[in-house]
Amino acid sequence: MSQILATSRSFGSGSVDLVARLAENGHSVSMGPSDHDLDTLRPLLADAVAWVAGTGPVTAAHLDAAPNLRVVARYGVGFEAVDLAAAEARGIIVTNTPGANSSAVADHAVGLMLAALRGIPEGDRRVRAGDWSVLRGRELGSLTVGIVGFGRIGQGVAARLTGFGSRVVAHDPWMTTEQIVAGGAEPLNFTQMAAECDIVTLHAPGGTTLVTPDWLASATPSLVIINTARPDLVDEQALAAALRQGAIAGFAADTLAGDTRGDASPLLAEDLAARVIVTPHFGAQTVEAVDNMGSIAVTNLLAVLNGDTPPHPVRTKA
Numbered sequence: 001m002s003q004i005l006a007t008s009r010s011f012g013s014g015s016v017d018l019v020a021r022l023a024e025n026g027h028s029v030s031m032g033p034s035d036h037d038l039d040t041l042r043p044l045l046a047d048a049v050a051w052v053a054g055t056g057p058v059t060a061a062h063l064d065a066a067p068n069l070r071v072v073a074r075y076g077v078g079f080e081a082v083d084l085a086a087a088e089a090r091g092i093i094v095t096n097t098p099g100a101n102s103s104a105v106a107d108h109a110v111g112l113m114l115a116a117l118r119g120i121p122e123g124d125r126r127v128r129a130g131d132w133s134v135l136r137g138r139e140l141g142s143l144t145v146g147i148v149g150f151g152r153i154g155q156g157v158a159a160r161l162t163g164f165g166s167r168v169v170a171h172d173p174w175m176t177t178e179q180i181v182a183g184g185a186e187p188l189n190f191t192q193m194a195a196e197c198d199i200v201t202l203h204a205p206g207g208t209t210l211v212t213p214d215w216l217a218s219a220t221p222s223l224v225i226i227n228t229a230r231p232d233l234v235d236e237q238a239l240a241a242a243l244r245q246g247a248i249a250g251f252a253a254d255t256l257a258g259d260t261r262g263d264a265s266p267l268l269a270e271d272l273a274a275r276v277i278v279t280p281h282f283g284a285q286t287v288e289a290v291d292n293m294g295s296i297a298v299t300n301l302l303a304v305l306n307g308d309t310p311p312h313p314v315r316t317k318a
């Protein structure tokens with residue numbers, strides 16, 4: 001039997017028996033840590049022909065430790081942490097699972113908006129401390145929401161907001177005005193969003209810092225920022241300073257720098273607790289999305305091992 005390495009947090013926890021499906025195809029599975037610690041992974045990479053990867057880094061050093069590897073199958077969408085050039089140079093195919101968790105993450109983004117607008121976690125904390133004083137919030141339907149990155153998740157958020165009656169604007173440098181309008185939003189550039197939006201929600205891939213000190217300087221004080229994408233899209237120090245100065249009103253995120261390593265973020269400071277909401281990168285953790293991601297990742301992987309073109313190869317950076 002050939003060896004498959006699985007490091008996704010979700011592998012084996014869905015209702016689809018991925019281990020059995022791989023065994024039927026002549027493969028056995030070894031589990032490794034989701035932070036992709038190289039020293040721990042080295043003996044597992046040595047034998048692996050395929051790697052079902054989590055969100056941890058997949059570097060040239062990882063690939064050098066895997067002489068038999070033919071495919072890195074992301075159990076998820078984002079592939080920012082995979083060194084695509086190093087994979088291509090070694091003839092290793094990289095795949096992902098586009099659309100598999102879009103509904104889960106779009107639901108979560110809207111949930112974070114509501115939680116931030118109404119102070120739901122803060123209200124819960126107050127009640128548990130014996131404080132039944134009220135918080136006054138805003139209604140989504142009276143607000144302008146800016147969506148940054150109008151792909152699968154961004155458009156899912158727009159569809160949900162239509163039901164609330166919000167004004168929805170979107171920025172995506174890779175989409176035409178017609179595509180943005182067809183997706184249910186008005187085009188608005190990212191710079192203008194700082195002053196014109198009540199909520200800005202990030203759905204672009206990681207790799208570029210969008211929420212910078214300059215951008216925050218033109219923000220309206222009532223602005224709430226939502227980040228269910230990747231932590232490096234925001235400058236966390238600048239964001240913490242803007243929250244303290246009252247330059248923006250709130251931040252709610254599913255991901256912070258170091259979320260797989262347990263590092264402390266400036267946004268977790270106690271004095272910001274009433275204005276910052278953080279969830280443990282579980283936007284994609286629904287029963288439906290975990291099954292979708294697993295099935296698609298394994299279909300991709302088996303296609304490569306069978307010598308076929310996988311349904312979802314990712315493009316190289318070149």
Ligand SMILES: NC(=O)c1ccc[n+]([C@@H]2O[C@H](COP(=O)([O-])OP(=O)(O)OC[C@H]3O[C@@H](n4cnc5c(N)ncnc54)[C@H](O)[C@@H]3O)[C@@H](O)[C@H]2O)c1
Pocket residue numbers: 076077078079098099101102105148149150151152153154171172173174175203204205206208228229230254255281282283284285
């Ligand atoms: N929290 C989670 O668990 C979770 C789950 C899935 C995806 N994600 C993150 O969300 C991101 C989006 O996922 P998706 O499924 O919608 O991907 P997608 O590829 O369908 O959409 C991404 C969109 O972002 C646009 N884009 C690229 N660079 C941009 C930029 N600089 N500014 C604005 N837009 C830009 C692209 O043109 C594309 O339309 C992923 O890359 C991943 O990082 C997080």
Ligand SMILES: O=C(O)[C@H](O)COP(=O)(O)O
Pocket residue numbers: 008009010054055075076077078079101281284285
């Ligand atoms: O890129 C993704 O799809 C998400 O971040 C989910 O990744 P996960 O497999 O670590 O939940």
